Amino acid sequence: MILHLALAADWAAARQAGEYRVSTLGRTLEQEGYIHACSGREQLDGVAGRYYGGVTEPLVVLAIDESLLGCPVVLETPPGAAERFPHIYGPVPAGAVVSATPYPPAGD
Template identity: 50%
Template sequence: MRIFHLATDDAWTSAVAAGTYTVSTLGLDVSEVGFIHCSQAEQVAGVHERFYRDVAEPLRLLTIDTDLLTSPWQLDPVEGEALPFPHIYGPLNVDAVVSAEPFRASAAT
């Protein structure tokens, strides 16, 4: 399965150098939250609108192949949401990211 995560350009660049990505969501690490927030394709635009709309820094849309993850992941129901959200329960190994394209909000709508 392919799942998605919005990352700041700086956080992704640092992750590539380190070999793992540990940002759960803006300003929070996986060690603080317990998982990395991800989205299904249909959820990316809504996540951007709710949480990243005011971020001035360039963003990247990480496309993650769940078959390549070294940390466990699962789809979790979220109250008020029609689709469950994917969460990665540990660091994201960067070699599971099959694409890290610059994100443009207009492309997600």
């Protein structure tokens, strides 16, 4: 299971459109080249702190079933990082998201 932190509003729009195309906060799949800010469960809080610190809008954790994606997923180590993270090289079909769970705001 791949986890992706998203603005709840972006996920709501994606459900209507049938696919999710936001890479990370304020950046699209087309701008970034892949869906960024993905992680495993043990990496989630670190991703939240790095990319969503200070965000006051509601966030959700999307649990994505990799087998339902239909596009490549590559484990990559970003520059300056010591860990590998899954990067999704294509849109995420809404049906590949098996759950969307509210993520507590920073400080909770």
